[in-house]
Amino acid sequence: xxxxxxxxxxxxxxxxxxxxxxxxxxxxxxxxxxxxxxxxxxxxxxxxxxxxxxxxxxxxxxxxxxxxxxxxxxxxxxxxxxxxxxxxxxxxxxxxxxxxxxxxxxxxxxxxxxxxxxxxxxxxxxxxxxxxxxxxxxxxxxxxxxxxxxxxxxxxxxxxxxxxxxxxxxxxxxxxxxxxxxxxxxxxxxxxxxxxxxxxxxxxx
Numbered sequence: 001x002x003x004x005x006x007x008x009x010x011x012x013x014x015x016x017x018x019x020x021x022x023x024x025x026x027x028x029x030x031x032x033x034x035x036x037x038x039x040x041x042x043x044x045x046x047x048x049x050x051x052x053x054x055x056x057x058x059x060x061x062x063x064x065x066x067x068x069x070x071x072x073x074x075x076x077x078x079x080x081x082x083x084x085x086x087x088x089x090x091x092x093x094x095x096x097x098x099x100x101x102x103x104x105x106x107x108x109x110x111x112x113x114x115x116x117x118x119x120x121x122x123x124x125x126x127x128x129x130x131x132x133x134x135x136x137x138x139x140x141x142x143x144x145x146x147x148x149x150x151x152x153x154x155x156x157x158x159x160x161x162x163x164x165x166x167x168x169x170x171x172x173x174x175x176x177x178x179x180x181x182x183x184x185x186x187x188x189x190x191x192x193x194x195x196x197x198x199x200x201x202x203x204x205x
Contacts, residue, residue, distance in 0.1 A: 032070075032073060032093075032128075032131070033070045033073055033074060034131075035094075035097065035128075035131035035132075035135065036066040036067070036069055036070040036073075036097060037066075037067075037070055038135045038139075039062075039063075039066050039097045039098060039101070039135075040063045040066045040067050040070075042101060042135075042138060042139065043059045043060075043062050043063040043066070043100070043101060044059070044063050046059055046100075046101060047059040047060055047063070055100070058100050059100055062099065062100055062101075065096075066097055086117060086120065086123070087113065087116040087117055087120075087123040087126075087127065088117070090123060090124070090127045091106070091127065094127060094130060094131060094134070097131075098134055098138075101138055102134060102137065102138045102143055102144055102145060102146055103144065103145040103146070104134070104145075104146055104148060105145065105146070105147045105148065106148045106150070107147070107148065107149050107150070108148075108149070108150035108151075109150065109151050109152060111152045112150040112151055112152040112157055112158075113150065115152055115157060115205070116150075116157075119205055122157065122203055122205050125184035125185070125203060126150075126157065126159055126201075126203065128181075128184065129159060129181040129184070129185060129201050130148065130159070130161070132181050133146070133161040133181070133199050134146055134161075136199075137161070137163040137197070141163055141165060141197055143163035143164070143165075145163065145164070146161055146162070146163045147161070147162045147163070148160070148161050149161075149162075155204055155205060156186070156202050156203065156204055156205075157202065157203045157205065158200065158201075158202045159200070159201045159202070159203075160198060160199075160200050161198065161199045161200075162196055162197070162198045162199075163196065163197055164195060164196055165192075165193075165194075165195050165196055165197055181199075181201050184203070185201040185202060185203055186202050186203050186204045187200075187201065187202045188200070188201045189201075
């Protein structure tokens with residue numbers, strides 16, 4: 001009976017480890033890895049239309065760096081205790097991922113940024129939402145800049161992403177990223193005016 005109990009406990013431990021590994025892989029494939037591969041694809045698309053040598057080199061190097069980073073993340077997907085990057089590191093990485101493609105302007109209240117520094121799981125969800133918003137702003141609205149605001153009130157964090165529209169016809173009603181962001185956010189809303197598009201998401205914590 002005692003040996004059966006030991007086997008049962010070991011099986012349970014292995015099942016929990018497998019479930020945790022699958023969850024980490026899912027977050028990678030649908031989070032940072034997906035974001036990096038999207039940036040690679042869009043950088044190569046921009047490269048195909050680029051006429052200057054200097055910018056062509058920059059776009060190619062950027063694509064190579066992000067592809068290598070995606071490979072490293074996948075290689076470490078099954079590490080037993082992968083380190084969870086802080087919000088400062090994640091934001092810096094996001095800026096690097098999208099340089100030469102879209103200008104990112106961040107306005108964050110000190111309290112909101114501190115909350116993300118403390119709550120690492122929340123930071124991961126917010127940065128994943130940012131990645132989704134940036135990808136869609138660039139891909140569907142042909143945006144060259146994105147204004148990002150982070151604020152906090154009581155137990156709710158609010159993210160607002162706004163991209164000016166020089167040509168409203170370039171913005172597709174498809175692929176706004178709402179479904180992906182809604183998986184982790186409490187509320188998600190997409191608004192489009194004549195010369196702007198705004199994605200707003202909130203999280204309770």
